[in-house]
Amino acid sequence: MPHPIEHHTGARRGLPARFASLVLTDDFRQRRRVAMVLMTVAMYAVCSAILGYGVVFGIFDPARAAVLGLLFALTAIVFFVLIRGGYNLRFAEPSLAFPQAAVAQTLVAISYAVTGPVHAANLVFLAMVMCFGMFDMSTRNVRLLLVYTVCLMGAVMAWCAHTDPATYPARLEVIYFAMTASALPAIGSLSVQLSNMRGRLRSQKKELEAALEHIRKAATHDELTGLPNRRHALALMAEHISREARGGPMVHVALIDLDHFKNVNDTFGHRVGDEALVCFARQARAHLRGDDIVARWGGEEFLLVLPETPHGDPNIGIERLRGALAATRISEAAPHLRIAFSSGITRHVKGEGIDDMIERADRALYTAKTSGRNRTVALHPAPRPPGA
Numbered sequence: 001m002p003h004p005i006e007h008h009t010g011a012r013r014g015l016p017a018r019f020a021s022l023v024l025t026d027d028f029r030q031r032r033r034v035a036m037v038l039m040t041v042a043m044y045a046v047c048s049a050i051l052g053y054g055v056v057f058g059i060f061d062p063a064r065a066a067v068l069g070l071l072f073a074l075t076a077i078v079f080f081v082l083i084r085g086g087y088n089l090r091f092a093e094p095s096l097a098f099p100q101a102a103v104a105q106t107l108v109a110i111s112y113a114v115t116g117p118v119h120a121a122n123l124v125f126l127a128m129v130m131c132f133g134m135f136d137m138s139t140r141n142v143r144l145l146l147v148y149t150v151c152l153m154g155a156v157m158a159w160c161a162h163t164d165p166a167t168y169p170a171r172l173e174v175i176y177f178a179m180t181a182s183a184l185p186a187i188g189s190l191s192v193q194l195s196n197m198r199g200r201l202r203s204q205k206k207e208l209e210a211a212l213e214h215i216r217k218a219a220t221h222d223e224l225t226g227l228p229n230r231r232h233a234l235a236l237m238a239e240h241i242s243r244e245a246r247g248g249p250m251v252h253v254a255l256i257d258l259d260h261f262k263n264v265n266d267t268f269g270h271r272v273g274d275e276a277l278v279c280f281a282r283q284a285r286a287h288l289r290g291d292d293i294v295a296r297w298g299g300e301e302f303l304l305v306l307p308e309t310p311h312g313d314p315n316i317g318i319e320r321l322r323g324a325l326a327a328t329r330i331s332e333a334a335p336h337l338r339i340a341f342s343s344g345i346t347r348h349v350k351g352e353g354i355d356d357m358i359e360r361a362d363r364a365l366y367t368a369k370t371s372g373r374n375r376t377v378a379l380h381p382a383p384r385p386p387g388a
């Protein structure tokens with residue numbers, strides 16, 4: 001998926017940016033991988049140029065140098081196509097850092113055997129490849145690469161000393177091997193430390209994201225019922241009202257108060273009281289429409305925001321909920337306990353503030369309580385006189 005920043009700036013991009021996007025792709029993570037592979041392509045090109053120089057001045061055998069140059073080109077093309085073409089994404093380590101580094105070390109070993117009088121210069125490249133791998137390889141792969149490189153170089157040095165002792169004197173090869181076998185593990189250990197540091201950073205980032213999500217949820221939701229809290233409900237209500245102002249559905253609001261809830265606490269204890277609140281929340285979510293908002297307004301009071309639909313009366317959902325609660329067992333500790341509620345419902349008037357609407361719903365709720373509870377009272381605003 002394209003990185004959001006790339007998307008954002010896409011419209012105003014100049015020629016260099018468009019060229020970079022064509023070569024490097026628009027995907028933020030792939031971009032870094034393509035840039036890395038381009039860097040290795042450049043290294044292979046430099047090495048090929050050095051080979052050419054050596055052939056021109058009669059330092060290297062032309063046939064051997066040609067084979068090596070061909071291997072450089074093939075390796076560069078294969079990895080560039082794999083990564084630029086996105087085939088790398090099918091692998092567990094999409095940077096392909098390990099295979100790239102292993103192939104590069106193999107080519108350095110071949111180059112060591114081919115470059116005769118200047119073969120010792122190749123040892124620098126062994127270290128450079130280890131450094132390249134530092135940024136993307138897992139600890140396990142760094143160790144694997146290290147063992148592979150030391151064994152491979154040991155074998156190549158022994159073979160060269162055996163087959164061409166004039167150019168590769170054994171006494172010097174022993175020194176080169178000792179240097180390789182002692183310097184590479186030091187670089188390897190730096191890579192391992194870097195890889196561990198990256199791992200720690202990754203897990204800290206995950207923990208921070210989880211903590212942030214938890215804080216966000218705690219700031220907007222009630223811990224007991226998981227419903228939106230009063231602050232969040234006000235924000236959601238404001239959204240619905242501004243949608244209504246832009247021609248969206250008309251908004252109804254209902255305040256709900258559980259009946260005789262103090263009795264529930266006093267008779268069965270606070271834990272059962274809490275179970276009753278959770279049960280109400282669950283039933284409300286199950287029996288109201290997906291578009292309706294159910295929020296905990298405070299204590300044993302809840303607020304519903306009910307956008308009007310063409311199919312009718314917002315009271316229908318509330319009465320469905322009332323029926324469901326009358327048939328729902330709340331707690332094992334109080335098998336016969338049922339909860340009922342009173343509610344006051346009102347409709348929003350265009351241009352009216354949220355406080356006025358809530359105040360009207362509260363008055364309707366008060367009427368529901370004083371006229372016997374377990375009922376809904378609707379108190380709609382008087383229609384505006386024409387031209388008002």
Ligand SMILES: Nc1nc2c(ncn2[C@@H]2O[C@H](COP(=O)(O)OP(=O)(O)OP(=O)(O)O)[C@@H](O)[C@H]2O)c(=O)[nH]1
Pocket residue numbers: 224257258259260261262263265269270271272273274277298299300369373
């Ligand atoms: N268990 C529990 N009880 C709560 C919670 N919040 C508020 N309450 C209790 O809800 C009760 C509300 O009591 P009242 O305001 O007297 O209302 P009521 O008993 O429901 O009476 P009416 O509303 O008139 O039917 C109090 O006992 C509060 O302690 C809560 O989170 N958990």
